[in-house]
Amino acid sequence: MTSAVSSGESITLKIDDKDISCRSGETILAVARENNIDIPTLCFMEGLSVWGGCRLCLVEVAGSPKLQAACATVCTEGMNVVTASPRLKEYRKMIVEMLFAERNHVCSVCVSNGHCELQDMAVKLEIDHVRFPYRYPHLQVDNSHDRARMDHNRCILCTRCVRVCAEIEGAHTKDVKGRGVLAAIIHDLDQPWGESETCTSCGKCVNVCPTGALTHRGTAVGEMQKKTDFLPYLTLMRRTES
Amino acid sequence: MPQTITIDGVTRIEGHAKITIQLDDAGKVYDAQFHVTQFRGFEKFVQGRPLTEMPGIMARICGICPVSHLMAAAKACDDILAVQIPPTAEKLRRIMNLAQMIQSHALSFFHLSSPDLLFGMDGDPKQRNIFGLIRDHPDFARDGIMLRKFGQDIIAKLGGKKIHPAWVVPGGVNAPLTEEVQDSILKEVPAAIERIDRALDYFHQIEGRYPAEEDAFANFPTLFAGLVTADGLLEHYHGPLKFVDQDASLVAELSPADQRHYGSLIGEAVEKYSYLKFPYFKPRGYPDGIYRVGPLARLIVAERCGTRRADMELGAFRTRLGRSPQSSFHYHWARLIEILYGIEMIQRLLQFPDILNTHIRARARPNRLEGVGVSEAPRGTLIHHYKIDDNGLIQWANLIIATGHNNLAMNRGVRQVAERFVDGNKLQEGMLNRVEAVIRCFDPCLSCSTHALGQMPLRIELCKADGEVCDVLQRD
Numbered sequence: 001m002t003s004a005v006s007s008g009e010s011i012t013l014k015i016d017d018k019d020i021s022c023r024s025g026e027t028i029l030a031v032a033r034e035n036n037i038d039i040p041t042l043c044f045m046e047g048l049s050v051w052g053g054c055r056l057c058l059v060e061v062a063g064s065p066k067l068q069a070a071c072a073t074v075c076t077e078g079m080n081v082v083t084a085s086p087r088l089k090e091y092r093k094m095i096v097e098m099l100f101a102e103r104n105h106v107c108s109v110c111v112s113n114g115h116c117e118l119q120d121m122a123v124k125l126e127i128d129h130v131r132f133p134y135r136y137p138h139l140q141v142d143n144s145h146d147r148a149r150m151d152h153n154r155c156i157l158c159t160r161c162v163r164v165c166a167e168i169e170g171a172h173t174k175d176v177k178g179r180g181v182l183a184a185i186i187h188d189l190d191q192p193w194g195e196s197e198t199c200t201s202c203g204k205c206v207n208v209c210p211t212g213a214l215t216h217r218g219t220a221v222g223e224m225q226k227k228t229d230f231l232p233y234l235t236l237m238r239r240t241e242s
Numbered sequence: 243m244p245q246t247i248t249i250d251g252v253t254r255i256e257g258h259a260k261i262t263i264q265l266d267d268a269g270k271v272y273d274a275q276f277h278v279t280q281f282r283g284f285e286k287f288v289q290g291r292p293l294t295e296m297p298g299i300m301a302r303i304c305g306i307c308p309v310s311h312l313m314a315a316a317k318a319c320d321d322i323l324a325v326q327i328p329p330t331a332e333k334l335r336r337i338m339n340l341a342q343m344i345q346s347h348a349l350s351f352f353h354l355s356s357p358d359l360l361f362g363m364d365g366d367p368k369q370r371n372i373f374g375l376i377r378d379h380p381d382f383a384r385d386g387i388m389l390r391k392f393g394q395d396i397i398a399k400l401g402g403k404k405i406h407p408a409w410v411v412p413g414g415v416n417a418p419l420t421e422e423v424q425d426s427i428l429k430e431v432p433a434a435i436e437r438i439d440r441a442l443d444y445f446h447q448i449e450g451r452y453p454a455e456e457d458a459f460a461n462f463p464t465l466f467a468g469l470v471t472a473d474g475l476l477e478h479y480h481g482p483l484k485f486v487d488q489d490a491s492l493v494a495e496l497s498p499a500d501q502r503h504y505g506s507l508i509g510e511a512v513e514k515y516s517y518l519k520f521p522y523f524k525p526r527g528y529p530d531g532i533y534r535v536g537p538l539a540r541l542i543v544a545e546r547c548g549t550r551r552a553d554m555e556l557g558a559f560r561t562r563l564g565r566s567p568q569s570s571f572h573y574h575w576a577r578l579i580e581i582l583y584g585i586e587m588i589q590r591l592l593q594f595p596d597i598l599n600t601h602i603r604a605r606a607r608p609n610r611l612e613g614v615g616v617s618e619a620p621r622g623t624l625i626h627h628y629k630i631d632d633n634g635l636i637q638w639a640n641l642i643i644a645t646g647h648n649n650l651a652m653n654r655g656v657r658q659v660a661e662r663f664v665d666g667n668k669l670q671e672g673m674l675n676r677v678e679a680v681i682r683c684f685d686p687c688l689s690c691s692t693h694a695l696g697q698m699p700l701r702i703e704l705c706k707a708d709g710e711v712c713d714v715l716q717r718d
Contacts, residue, residue: 108406109299143292143633151292194633217634218605220411221298 013079029070043158047231101132104153111224112212144194155213161205274657309342310619314626317615319412324609330599331414340584345393346620350685352386364672385437414603458662460570460655463488465533468540475548478618490566535622537576552583645686
């Protein structure tokens with residue numbers, strides 16, 4: 001379920017030249033964050049299953065030719081991890097630039113302007129322009145739901161909404177159709193959201209969405225602020241009660 | 243041989259424009275046109291966007307007067323939501339709208355037009371700009387800059403930022419006024435009134451120096467249109483839309499509720515040579531239905547301003563020029579009177595007992611599928627008209643911008659100036675400047691960036707009928 005399932009056996013590793021001990025089964029991301037080492041993420045969310053889709057948490061692991069997703073890689077004894085290098089920084093910038101180029105992210109008129117994880121990430125990674133040609137796809141806004149709105153123009157396909165709907169609410173109204181740049185979030189059998197029979201209108205998907213893709217209806221530019229604190233509490237309470 | 247002069251690079255009517263002047267065999271002007279050569283496409287690309295985003299998107303039409311578009315868009319959305327916004331929200335919107343008008347008028351008059359008036363239409367272009375103004379008339383320039391700051395600061399204090407504040411939303415505004423902000427604005431009012439008084443005194447000394455320009459700067463009878471209050475006073479936010487003739491006699495009136503049917507009075511013609519539409523007063527047909535909007539039109543349409551000092555100045559204006567002066571040269575004076583009115587009115591609105599009320603937003607879902615918002619932008623009447631689908635997504639939008647209303651008059655004005663001042667085959671800088679200056683009277687958003695530094699980069703070509711360039715006058 002969560003990223004930090006541990007079996008209790010103590011191991012030691014190095015992250016950014018810092019000697020760290022953790023319990024086996026913990027992911028690099030979890031251990032890094034416990035030790036105040038920042039690794040950027042977009043699709044990861046505490047309390048949801050690991051997706052490993054955004055690739056922003058890629059880290060270098062000594063001995064491995066490939067970069068590893070910190071959220072999905074379990075720590076091993078003697079591991080030597082680098083979380084910030086010029087190469088990683090360049091790749092992360094490139095990933096976020098491609099997210100911007102892929103759909104229509106017009107921050108200035110977005111309801112999430114000023115409260116958007118994608119926007120914050122661009123600032124954090126010092127992105128001042130996008131080097132790739134914008135695709136400007138023609139995408140729809142699904143405003144059929146009574147309380148919420150899905151704007152595919154702003155979606156980065158992190159699937160947090162899909163996971164929270166399936167894993168926490170248990171409705172599994174949302175899913176992903178298509179592949180690559182044609183992939184899109186759908187409701188039930190690719191119906192308008194308002195016609196979904198499984199949606200409970202709980203609003204969790206809106207609050208976990210990192211961008212202005214899922215918002216409350218009736219919000220104007222810059223007004224949408226997400227509340228994500230509920231998720232760790234919710235999962236903790238359920239674990240305690242079960 | 244017939245020739246055409248092209249002024250290509252009249253920078254900024256929210257972009258690009260050019261002027262062509264056609265000369266006959268004898269070198270006399272027989273026609274002139276003002277072309278807006280760019281296409282913005284706002285009416286198209288808002289299609290499919292949620293209604294509640296409209297004020298934010300539409301504000302992006304302009305960086306000088308985003309607040310005007312915020313107002314008209316929010317009013318169109320209010321109409322679709324079918325809500326009556328809380329009285330405090332209306333007052334707060336009015337304050338921001340007036341602040342916008344003050345800063346835009348100050349920019350137009352002090353930064354852009356006053357160099358012509360202070361240095362003369364034929365003055366040295368090296369001096370005839372804002373820098374020359376700062377050097378030779380520092381107090382006057384400072385007053386202009388500080389008046390603009392007064393307006394911009396109010397917008398920032400209310401909306402969080404000077405340009406494109408997201409504070410005006412369908413149903414009202416999204417944050418109440420605080421006592422601190424109220425006090426800080428009121429504290430600035432006396433200084434602002436002093437500045438505009440000084441500017442008016444100065445203007446009175448120079449405005450009589452330009453009889454030829456008064457006579458030829460779009461000086462012809464037209465209709466005038468603008469909002470008024472229910473009592474017929476000057477109005478910028480909400481009220482009946484009046485059309486009057488050259489004698490200020492009422493021709494037609496649309497009550498706020500009837501403004502949804504603005505199409506019954508306003509038609510929109512299209513000409514091949516310009517992307518800017520040509521609105522006209524429908525009952526008189528095209529192009530006889532020519533009308534003007536903006537500060538001069540508002541002062542002609544209104545019986546009086548409704549604030550003490552502005553009414554005194556309006557009295558002086560009417561004593562000197564009559565009840566309805568037809569020359570667009572007088573837009574300048576009208577602009578200064580409106581600045582004075584704006585400052586007084588902001589002070590009055592801030593002193594209402596309910597201005598700090600925190601009930602500032604009416605919430606509703608769309609209750610109509612169509613809505614119209616009419617307000618007064620600094621340059622004149624602004625109309626936003628939207629249609630939505632059942633889910634609240636925009637299906638269709640029509641915008642009639644103030645500059646558009648004046649399009650017929652600007653074209654005719656350019657022709658009048660050209661006829662008066664352009665003759666023969668040798669181009670003179672003063673002629674070029676007068677062609678610009680008549681456009682500047684209307685302040686049609688031509689005057690944004692480059693022009694803010696004193697002059698537009700202009701290139702006038704004098705061509706033979708076969709296209710051969712026989713004379714070029716270039717100003718960078």
